[in-house]
Amino acid sequence: MFRKQWKRLTKMLAVLLCVALIFPAKSGYAKPSHVHHTDLKELLVLNGQLEGEFSAEVKDYIVKTDEDKLMLLITPLAVNAKVAVNGEKVNHRKVVEVELPSSKVRIQIDVSTPKGLKDTYTLFIEKGPDYDLKDVTLFQNGDGSVIEDYQLGFQKAEAMDGVKAYLMFYSKKDFYEVWDYMNGLTVEQIDQHLTSQEEGENKDKLYKISNLSYADGVGNTFRSGQVDVITGKPLNVGDYHAYAATLGEDGVLGMTEADRTISINPYPTNLELLGSGKNIENYSVSFEQADDEKVTHYFLSYSSKGLTKLVEPLISGGDLEFLEELQLENRGKLLSINEIGNKPVSFAPDQKTIEGDTLGNELYYAYVTAVSEEKVLGSSKSIKMINTNTMPVPLETIGDGDGTLLPAGGATRDTDAYFNAIREAAGVERPRIAIFNSSRDSVDVAYDHFHLDDGPYLALETEFRNRGFEPVYIPLAIDTFDFVAYDEYFVNLVKSSHAVMLQGGDQMKHARSLLEDDGTPTPLLEAIQYVHDNGGVVAGTSAGAHVMSNPMFGVGRSFEALVINDTEVKTVADVPLTGFLDPTLKDNNFQIPGLGLVENILTDTHFDMRGRLGRLLVAMRDTGHEIGVGLDEGTALKLNGDIGEVVGENGVWILDASGATFNGKAATLGFEVDDVTVHYLTEGDTFNMVTKEVVPAETKQKVNRSEIPLYQSPNLFGGEYESTKSLLFFAKSSETEQVTKIKGDASDPVFALQWAKDDISKYYQSDEDYTPDSLATYKKGTVTNIRLSLWVD
Numbered sequence: 085m086f087r088k089q090w091k092r093l094t095k096m097l098a099v100l101l102c103v104a105l106i107f108p109a110k111s112g113y114a115k116p117s118h119v120h121h122t123d124l125k126e127l128l129v130l131n132g133q134l135e136g137e138f139s140a141e142v143k144d145y146i147v148k149t150d151e152d153k154l155m156l157l158i159t160p161l162a163v164n165a166k167v168a169v170n171g172e173k174v175n176h177r178k179v180v181e182v183e184l185p186s187s188k189v190r191i192q193i194d195v196s197t198p199k200g201l202k203d204t205y206t207l208f209i210e211k212g213p214d215y216d217l218k219d220v221t222l223f224q225n226g227d228g229s230v231i232e233d234y235q236l237g238f239q240k241a242e243a244m245d246g247v248k249a250y251l252m253f254y255s256k257k258d259f260y261e262v263w264d265y266m267n268g269l270t271v272e273q274i275d276q277h278l279t280s281q282e283e284g285e286n287k288d289k290l291y292k293i294s295n296l297s298y299a300d301g302v303g304n305t306f307r308s309g310q311v312d313v314i315t316g317k318p319l320n321v322g323d324y325h326a327y328a329a330t331l332g333e334d335g336v337l338g339m340t341e342a343d344r345t346i347s348i349n350p351y352p353t354n355l356e357l358l359g360s361g362k363n364i365e366n367y368s369v370s371f372e373q374a375d376d377e378k379v380t381h382y383f384l385s386y387s388s389k390g391l392t393k394l395v396e397p398l399i400s401g402g403d404l405e406f407l408e409e410l411q412l413e414n415r416g417k418l419l420s421i422n423e424i425g426n427k428p429v430s431f432a433p434d435q436k437t438i439e440g441d442t443l444g445n446e447l448y449y450a451y452v453t454a455v456s457e458e459k460v461l462g463s464s465k466s467i468k469m470i471n472t473n474t475m476p477v478p479l480e481t482i483g484d485g486d487g488t489l490l491p492a493g494g495a496t497r498d499t500d501a502y503f504n505a506i507r508e509a510a511g512v513e514r515p516r517i518a519i520f521n522s523s524r525d526s527v528d529v530a531y532d533h534f535h536l537d538d539g540p541y542l543a544l545e546t547e548f549r550n551r552g553f554e555p556v557y558i559p560l561a562i563d564t565f566d567f568v569a570y571d572e573y574f575v576n577l578v579k580s581s582h583a584v585m586l587q588g589g590d591q592m593k594h595a596r597s598l599l600e601d602d603g604t605p606t607p608l609l610e611a612i613q614y615v616h617d618n619g620g621v622v623a624g625t626s627a628g629a630h631v632m633s634n635p636m637f638g639v640g641r642s643f644e645a646l647v648i649n650d651t652e653v654k655t656v657a658d659v660p661l662t663g664f665l666d667p668t669l670k671d672n673n674f675q676i677p678g679l680g681l682v683e684n685i686l687t688d689t690h691f692d693m694r695g696r697l698g699r700l701l702v703a704m705r706d707t708g709h710e711i712g713v714g715l716d717e718g719t720a721l722k723l724n725g726d727i728g729e730v731v732g733e734n735g736v737w738i739l740d741a742s743g744a745t746f747n748g749k750a751a752t753l754g755f756e757v758d759d760v761t762v763h764y765l766t767e768g769d770t771f772n773m774v775t776k777e778v779v780p781a782e783t784k785q786k787v788n789r790s791e792i793p794l795y796q797s798p799n800l801f802g803g804e805y806e807s808t809k810s811l812l813f814f815a816k817s818s819e820t821e822q823v824t825k826i827k828g829d830a831s832d833p834v835f836a837l838q839w840a841k842d843d844i845s846k847y848y849q850s851d852e853d854y855t856p857d858s859l860a861t862y863k864k865g866t867v868t869n870i871r872l873s874l875w876v877d
Contacts, residue, residue, distance in 0.1 A: 121162040122195045122203035130155035130179065132209075144206045149184070154209060156180040160195050168194040186267045187211045188339070190260045213243035215330045215338030217250065222326050222342040223303040223538075225529035227351075227392040227465065231310050231319045232525050232663055234346060235303025238328050240296070241338055250293040251329040251336070252306060253313040256322060259341050265314055266329060266336045274335065279307040280670060289313045292331070295694075301539075305525060308663020321376065323347050350376035350454050351462025357450045358428055362472050364435050364443050367450070368428035369466065373421065374454045381455040383407050384429055385416040385438040386448045390531045390559065392465050395451055398438055399460050407455060415440050418455075445472050447559075467527065467564050471573055478579030479618060483511020487616035489682055489723040492732065493689040493715030494588055494626030497541065501767070502625075502720050503551045505731045506583055509621045509722070515582035516554045518615075519544055522597035523589025523627040525662075527561035533587070544587070556581055560608065562661055565597040569606040578611035583621035586628025591638055594631040595676060596659035603656055603677030613681070622681055626689050629715060633687050635707050636678030642698030642801035643828050644671035646835055646874075650750040651675050651706035673699055675707050682723065685773070686712045691737060692808045693717050693856070695801035698826075700739065701874065702755050705746040711773060712739035716808075718855060719767075726773045730765045733855040735808060735864075738763040738771050738778075739872075753876040754833045762839075764811055764867040766850070780866045784848040787865075789818045800826055800837060804858040814839045815847040815867040825877060836877040845869045 123140035132149030136142070140161070147154070158167055158176045167176040170192055174180045182191055191207040210216075223235040236252050251274070255262050269277070274290060281287035291307045298304055311318050313327075326342040352371040359367035369384065381404065387395050399407065399416075410416045417432050431450075436442055438451070448470040454461040488509040496502045507515055521530035521544070534544045534557050548555035556577060560568045568574050578584065586594060598609040605613070616622045622632075630636050637651060645651070652667050652674035659665045659676070667674045686707055688700045691714035704712045713721060713728075714737035721728045721736050730736045740761040747756040765771060768781025795813035797806045814822045820842070826835040848866040 121160075122165065122197060122201050123161045124159065124193075124195060124205060125161040126157070126159040127193075127205065128157040130157060143204065144208070146208050146210065148210050150212055152184050152211075154182045154184055154191070154207075156182065158193060162197060164198060166196050168196070184209055184211050186263075187215070187337075188260070188263050188267070213245075215241045215243050215247065215332075216340045217241050217299060217328045217330060217338065218340070219301065220326075220328045220340045220342045221301070221303075222344050222346070224393070225303075225525060225532050227463070227528055228346070228348060229319075229351065229462075230308070230662060231306045232308045233528070234326065235305045236326055236328050236342060237301045237303045238299055238340070239301055240299040241330055244296070244330075246332045247296065247330045247337060248294075248333060249331045250296070250299065251331055252291040252293065252304060252327070253289060253310070253329075254306070254319075254324045254326045254346065255312045255314045256324055257314045258325065259327075259339075262314060262325070262327060263339055266339060269335060271333065271335055274331065277313070279310055280666060286316070289316065308660060319346070319348065321348050321350050349462035350374040350379055352382065352452045352454055352464045355450065355452055355464040355466050357466040357468040357470065362443075364431045364470070365433045367470055368430040369450050369452060370428040371452050371464065373424070374462070376454070376461075378456040379454045379461065380421060380457050381407070382419050382421070382424065382429075383410075383416050383453040383455055383460075384419065384431065385451045385453070386431070386435070386470060387438045387451065388446045388448050390447075390449050390465070390469075391528055391535070392451070392463050395438060395465075396453075396460075396463050399453060402460055403458060404455060407460070410438075413440065443470075443472060445474065447471055447473065465528075468567050469559070473573065475573060476576040476580040478576055478614070479582070479620070482582050482615070482619035483509070485619035486724060487619055488621045489616065489632065490621060490623035490720050490731070491629030491632050491682065491687050491689075491713070491715060491723075492623070492625040492720035493629065493691055493717050493734075493736075495690070495717035496625045496720070496732070497547070499718045499720075499732050501731050501733075502623075502718075505720065505722055506585075506621050506623050507552050510582040511619070512582055514552055514554055515621075516556055516580070517548060517583040517585055518556045518558050518578045518581040519548065519585050519587065520558050520560060520594070520628070521587045521589070522558075522560040522562070522565070523587055523591060523594045523631075524561060525590075525593075527559050527564045530559065530561045531557075548585075553583075560597050562593045562596050562659075565606070569597060569608040575607045575611045578608065579614050581615060581620070583623065584612050584615050586622070586624035586631065588626030588628055590664060591627035591630035591636060591678075592659045592665045592676060594627060595636070595656055595678060596661075598631075598679060599656045599677060601655070601657040605679075609679060612679075616681065623720075624681075625720075629687050629689050629720075631678050632681040633685060633709075634678040634680030635675040637673050637675040637686070637688075637699075637703040637707060639665075639667060640673035640699045640703075641671040642695050643826065643832075643835075644669075645673045645699040645702045646755040646826075647828065647832055648672045649702065649747075649755040651703050673703050673706070675703065684711060685709065688712065688714045691716050692735070692805045695799075695803065695806060697737070697807045698755075698801050698874075700737075701757060701760065701872075704739065704741050705755075705757070706749060710740065710742045712741070713737070714739070716805075727770055728773065729770045730767050732767060734766070734859075736765045738765065740776055742776075754835065756875045758873045760872040762811070762867070762870040762872050764808070764815075764865070764870075766864040766866060767852075769866050778866070778868045780848040781850065783852075784850045784864075784866055787816050787847045787849050789816060789847075792817050794819060794822050797824055800824055805856060808859065809862070811839065811867055811870065812847075812862060812865050815841070815845070815865070815870060816849075834877040836875055838873045840871040840873070841869070842871075
């Protein structure tokens with residue numbers, strides 16, 4: 085009996101097995117081919133939003149949530165798979181909870197099988213409001229060997245409430261290691277990391293930007309000497325990540341990594357060009373070899389292109405065999421490290437440029453490139469140039485022989501009237517204009533700005549040519565001045581020009597490049613003065629306008645200047661060769677010798693866009709200038725002799741302190757002044773520097789005073805064109821006085837600024853609108869003889 089039942093049972097099992105083989109399971113964990121699969125069948129975020137649809141083939145996801153715990157449902161495809169979240173095994177048949185201790189968390193989900201197969205899914209969690217800066221872009225100027233060769237451009241975060249400043253920093257460490265470090269810092273600890281600190285083990289790790297308007301996509305330069313935020317080591321050979329962050333009252337709010345990394349290959353240093361003449365074999369180079377065991381050879385070449393990143397692509401993708409081919413074509417000279425020794429290395433007879441051209445009448449740079457057995461590494465460029473050009477001939481008389489100065493307040497790229505004024509004052513149809521970019525961080529940056537487009541900005545060469553000039557490149561910078569500022573060729577090249585343009589940037593670098601350490605002029609500055617004295621034009625925008633005064637000042641903020649009440653004094657020798665000259669006291673003014681191109685006038689730029697009325701008043705007292713000129717953006721003052729005429733889009737402030745009374749420097753309460761005469765001019769208005777007379781443009785009509793409400797500014801020095809709005813409303817009102825309070829932090833003194841007028845005070849208005857959005861509802865006006873007083877309230 086039992087034997088018959090057993091036979092019947094085995095037959096039934098055999099039939100069932102055949103059916104299973106013929107008709108296999110269509111879904112579920114029983115499918116044999118899925119037993120050792122590491123894919124996830126499903127990943128659900130129960131209290132957040134998974135960006136994009138889940139797919140087993142996609143391993144990385146961004147998740148947004150407002151919760152402090154993330155609820156996950158994780159379903160592997162294989163029945164025997166094991167799941168771990170952040171290294172800890174979990175029961176994937178239940179909801180998995182993950183703590184979110186900060187606004188940025190990385191969650192790693194590992195799926196493994198008994199056979200040792202493993203796959204990983206990563207969730208990048210973003211919790212709460214989006215404080216991350218947008219479009220963080222890394223720019224490189226120069227050869228990239230020092231951190232100040234790099235800039236970060238970025239746009240504002242989606243959430244800006246509570247954002248007090250931005251931070252810039254870099255590290256070899258990856259995003260989440262850096263985020264965890266930054267997120268753990270208190271505000272006090274962040275302050276100890278700043279580049280503005282004089283001492284401390286964490287100084288020079290973070291660069292803080294307090295002006296929130298700098299999130300405009302334009303590059304912000306890393307500070308000289310800034311170090312890796314984690315390791316504390318300076319930039320060196322290797323790959324680095326650059327970061328920008330938003331800072332609130334309690335610490336870091338958001339952080340974004342730049343679009344690309346900083347990568348530095350080994351390169352030779354202290355490259356010096358030796359020799360002179362018309363033949364390339366008359367020249368040689370000396371240099372220090374790179375301290376890296378990978379380097380086996382060096383490649384010597386030359387080119388008229390003066391920026392390393394233009395030359396390196398010609399050889400960067402090659403190897404030793406490729407460089408040997410170039411040597412056979414006489415486009416370079418390849419040397420093993422054993423051939424170099426301690427003597428200078430000469431160019432080969434009749435050696436061609438790296439591009440394959442013969443030596444002509446041109447300026448050329450020497451390049452030395454480090455090479456390994458496998459690939460081309462980093463290059464260095466000489467400061468001095470191979471010069472085969474004919475000596476330029478100075479012009480004797482330019483135009484009508486009366487020189488013109490055109491200082492402008494910055495942001496003049498789109499100001500047609502400014503460029504037209506330069507061209508017309510030069511007195512020739514197509515003036516030759518010498519472009520000085522010596523306000524930049526290096527000659528490579530200057531070259532870059534002159535020759536290469538930069539996103540939406542045209543190269544200076546193209547821009548000036550399009551506007552009817554013949555632009556001339558002057559390779560003066562803070563790393564070349566000891567050669568270029570004394571070289572006869574460049575001195576005569578400037579003297580042969582109809583006009584000179586001093587570009588924006590850092591006015592201290594202009595001064596360091598054009599002045600001796602004691603503030604006396606170099607031969608190149610004397611050449612600029614020669615152009616003006618012989619009837620030419622000297623124009624300057626932003627830093628280029630600042631540096632025209634002597635002494636000049638800059639870098640301070642208005643409220644802090646009022647509180648500190650003591651403009652610091654610096655020398656030309658104080659300006660560092662890398663990085664920036666900063667005041668001893670944060671956000672204070674300092675004065676330094678300037679070029680002295682404008683006499684008896686102290687200039688300030690980006691004037692009311694950045695609320696600089698307060699700092700100019702303090703600087704006028706401390707530098708001894710009776711006349712202060714505040715130049716708004718897109719606006720210039722055309723100076724011919726004693727007459728200044730406004731050119732451009734916005735306003736020019738004239739501050740006359742000849743009848744004013746100041747309190748003493750460093751008075752403990754803060755800065756005070758009585759009876760500064762204020763004039764505010766717009767396009768077409770003129771001012772006589774001797775008689776102090778304002779003549780409004782013919783297109784303006786006098787406006788009688790009327791019963792209108794005064795403009796109550798929340799912060800005269802803290803918003804865009806706040807002082808302008810206040811002054812324009814007061815000038816056309818029937819009120820004779822207005823007092824506005826100016827406040828800082830609770831512990832700071834409160835200042836009161838008073839406008840006052842009498843019968844000689846006048847207001848004129850045109851039918852033209854202003855360009856800035858913050859003045860869009862205003863008509864361009866002219867204000868004369870308003871008295872300004874300021875005191876500690």
